[in-house]
Amino acid sequence: MIENKVCIVTGASGGIGSRIVEKFLAENYDVVMVDLNSEKIEEAVEKNRFDRNRVIVCAMDITNENAVESGIHDIVSRYGRIDALVNAAGICGSYDQIVEYSFENFKKVYEVNVFGTFLMIQNVIPVMIRTAKGCIVNFGSVSGMRGYSFEVGYGSSKWAVIGMSETVANEYGSEGIRCNCVSPGWVNTCMMEKTIENYRKLGIEDPENWITYGSIRRPAEPEEIANAVYFLCCDQSSYINGANIVVDGGMTIK
Numbered sequence: 001m002i003e004n005k006v007c008i009v010t011g012a013s014g015g016i017g018s019r020i021v022e023k024f025l026a027e028n029y030d031v032v033m034v035d036l037n038s039e040k041i042e043e044a045v046e047k048n049r050f051d052r053n054r055v056i057v058c059a060m061d062i063t064n065e066n067a068v069e070s071g072i073h074d075i076v077s078r079y080g081r082i083d084a085l086v087n088a089a090g091i092c093g094s095y096d097q098i099v100e101y102s103f104e105n106f107k108k109v110y111e112v113n114v115f116g117t118f119l120m121i122q123n124v125i126p127v128m129i130r131t132a133k134g135c136i137v138n139f140g141s142v143s144g145m146r147g148y149s150f151e152v153g154y155g156s157s158k159w160a161v162i163g164m165s166e167t168v169a170n171e172y173g174s175e176g177i178r179c180n181c182v183s184p185g186w187v188n189t190c191m192m193e194k195t196i197e198n199y200r201k202l203g204i205e206d207p208e209n210w211i212t213y214g215s216i217r218r219p220a221e222p223e224e225i226a227n228a229v230y231f232l233c234c235d236q237s238s239y240i241n242g243a244n245i246v247v248d249g250g251m252t253i254k
């Protein structure tokens with residue numbers, strides 16, 4: 001077993017995922033970078049100058065049951081441990097009101113956000129049980145807490161992820177495994193750009209000013225989300241289990 005702690009990050013070449021990788025590397029973890037294809041991951045490694053001795057490129061579709069099983073098996077053979085799992089991979093799908101919302105789109109969103117997150121958790125938990133410790137952080141969203149228009153698939157999938165995190169926390173807290181959720185508001189990534197573009201196509205004029213940011217009045221930078229994720233994986237949060245940490249700049253204040 002290696003000395004450094006090991007963290008798996010899914011969606012690792014994405015806007016938020018790549019900042020999470022950076023944060024865990026800075027905190028002396030070795031990081032397994034999971035994303036759809038190796039070119040995308042290699043590009044992120046190159047662009048961010050991640051230390052190649054401390055990251056592994058793991059091209060894997062998290063919706064593919066066999067791929068996830070053999071991917072986790074390879075990671076365990078190499079490292080012998082998994083200290084943290086961050087499920088940042090997610091898609092928003094296309095946007096529409098319910099009557100026009102395609103069922104195919106709905107299923108695809110669930111496949112990645114809900115089923116993919118489940119498969120990762122299911123395969124990692126037995127490894128964490130063996131070492132009697134581990135932290136899992138899943139990605140909800142404020143869309144999984146309010147019924148925002150045009151995203152019935154995305155919003156309800158994030159509601160499911162928040163619920164699933166509570167179940168994991170309940171079932172495995174006694175085994176030394178904590179599971180929490182981070183729910184961002186707007187985050188300055190290409191997913192946010194895509195959403196604004198979709199709003200424009202749906203006929204919303206000036207969507208940049210139509211969306212609400214909360215009292216901080218700007219979107220989060222991905223680093224601000226990565227800091228919250230790291231907090232939930234370190235000893236400073238040792239008694240936080242089954243929580244949904246909202247990182248939204250005050251967007252959902254009632």
Ligand SMILES: NC(=O)c1ccc[n+]([C@@H]2O[C@H](COP(=O)([O-])OP(=O)(O)OC[C@H]3O[C@@H](n4cnc5c(N)ncnc54)[C@H](O)[C@@H]3O)[C@@H](O)[C@H]2O)c1
Binds near residue numbers: 034
């Ligand atoms: N950006 C925002 O405003 C925002 C707000 C709330 C929640 N979130 C959530 O934060 C997480 C990260 O979002 P982001 O903004 O970095 O998005 P992003 O699109 O930049 O990154 C998502 C990454 O997930 C990967 N991915 C998609 N499907 C996959 C699959 N089947 N297998 C493996 N990898 C897959 C993509 O290739 C991509 O690199 C997501 O779960 C998202 O829903 C984002």
